[in-house]
Amino acid sequence: ETGVTQSPTHLIKTRGQQVTLRCSSQSGHNTVSWYQQALGQGPQFIFQYYREEENGRGNFPPRFSGLQFPNYSSELNVNALELDDSALYLCASTLSYSNYGYTFGSGTRLTVV
Amino acid sequence: LAKTTQPISMDSYEGQEVNITCSHNNIATNDYITWYQQFPSQGPRFIIQGYKTKVTNEVASLFIPADRKSSTLSLPRVSLSDTAVYYCLVGDKDGGATNKLIFGTGTLLAVQP
Numbered sequence: 001e002t003g004v005t006q007s008p009t010h011l012i013k014t015r016g017q018q019v020t021l022r023c024s025s026q027s028g029h030n031t032v033s034w035y036q037q038a039l040g041q042g043p044q045f046i047f048q049y050y051r052e053e054e055n056g057r058g059n060f061p062p063r064f065s066g067l068q069f070p071n072y073s074s075e076l077n078v079n080a081l082e083l084d085d086s087a088l089y090l091c092a093s094t095l096s097y098s099n100y101g102y103t104f105g106s107g108t109r110l111t112v113v
Numbered sequence: 114l115a116k117t118t119q120p121i122s123m124d125s126y127e128g129q130e131v132n133i134t135c136s137h138n139n140i141a142t143n144d145y146i147t148w149y150q151q152f153p154s155q156g157p158r159f160i161i162q163g164y165k166t167k168v169t170n171e172v173a174s175l176f177i178p179a180d181r182k183s184s185t186l187s188l189p190r191v192s193l194s195d196t197a198v199y200y201c202l203v204g205d206k207d208g209g210a211t212n213k214l215i216f217g218t219g220t221l222l223a224v225q226p
Binding site: 004 | 156158202
């Protein structure tokens, strides 16, 4: 059991730029979800992928997009970064989307300046 | 959309039992209720999951009434290391096949000696 790993751990970007965050899910977990957690707030659901297809999305604009790959890795892409995008981005995986026993990574701290 | 609310904070002493309640109206009828623990600068960690009545594992119990509009996480004999933020997580079906995952507002538990 390797857990969930995210890269990079910290990132600084300029407003208007694009960023790609990466996640390696636990082996065998075919469901991955991404969350944004602002300082002092709870995680906010961005979207979820099941077997490489998006099967759930929170209230985030289209400039937040993702991909899931057959090797249990996934990406979160954010275009046209805004200052309010500064947050901890968390990736989590589980065996099935009906099981909410997610394993979370430690997150990527994104700072937009 | 499902809305989940929790007390902002709770104080306790070592060795006491702590009960944290989450109110969740309009949750998906067939989804689990899950609780997580989060320490600063870390991803949430799974504690317990249930669908109805009572579930117990080696670290906690979860009580869910018949109407499933709330749930109570019970931590027996807390220690200093249980000081953390606790979140409930529920699913909210939007009428289709997609899922939205809603974290509660979070409860900061402070355990004192």
